[in-house]
Amino acid sequence: MPPLENHPYDELTIGQARTIARDITRRDAGLLAVAAGGADGAGWAGLALAMASAARFPGPGTVPLGTELNFAAPVAVGDTIATCLTVREKRPLYVVVLDCVAVNQKDELVVSGTFTVRAPLEKRRLAGRA
Numbered sequence: 001m002p003p004l005e006n007h008p009y010d011e012l013t014i015g016q017a018r019t020i021a022r023d024i025t026r027r028d029a030g031l032l033a034v035a036a037g038g039a040d041g042a043g044w045a046g047l048a049l050a051m052a053s054a055a056r057f058p059g060p061g062t063v064p065l066g067t068e069l070n071f072a073a074p075v076a077v078g079d080t081i082a083t084c085l086t087v088r089e090k091r092p093l094y095v096v097v098l099d100c101v102a103v104n105q106k107d108e109l110v111v112s113g114t115f116t117v118r119a120p121l122e123k124r125r126l127a128g129r130a
Contacts, residue, residue, distance in 0.1 A: 004126045006059025009094040009119035017086040018057035024079045057085050058096065061120030069100065069113035080105040085115065094119050 007016075055062060075081060081102050089097040096119045102111040 004056065004060060006061055006120045006124045007057060008061075008121055008123055009058075009090070009096065011123075012058060012087050012090060012096060012119060014087055014090065017084055019082055019084040020056055021080060021082040024075055024077055024081060026077050029077050057098075058117065058119045060124045060126055061122070063118040064115070065095065065118055066116040067100075067113065069111055069115075071111055072109045073104070075104070075110055079110075081110060083111070088114065094121060 081104055083100065083102040086099040086101075087096060088099045091097070096117050098115045098117065100111065100113050100115045101109070104110050
């Protein structure tokens with residue numbers, strides 16, 4: 001896996017976007033079910049995808065502050081979800097509002113909304129895993 005490099009607050013620009021795709025596995029659903037207290041884990045996949053995407057954009061050092069997500073369709077094991085995060089707004093104290101849109105392999109909207117984060121202050125690069 002290639003190294004993971006973040007995008008510090010000063011490097012982020014309004015309209016900058018990143019799309020991250022992920023196949024939902026049984027393991028993902030199981031972990032989400034545990035986190036949700038026994039609820040159907042696949043139903044929580046949209047929120048988990050938004051959080052995981054922010055871990056890649058802006059990237060390491062990002063601190064989640066809040067979400068406002070709308071769930072348009074269920075996510076199931078075997079789905080491929082592409083989540084696009086776009087910088088909508090930059091606020092004082094390194095706060096960034098990201099628009100979040102996730103679609104499945106049929107290009108159907110599954111999640112939309114915003115994700116508010118505190119962006120990293122310094123450039124950080126994590127070594128990839130073998």
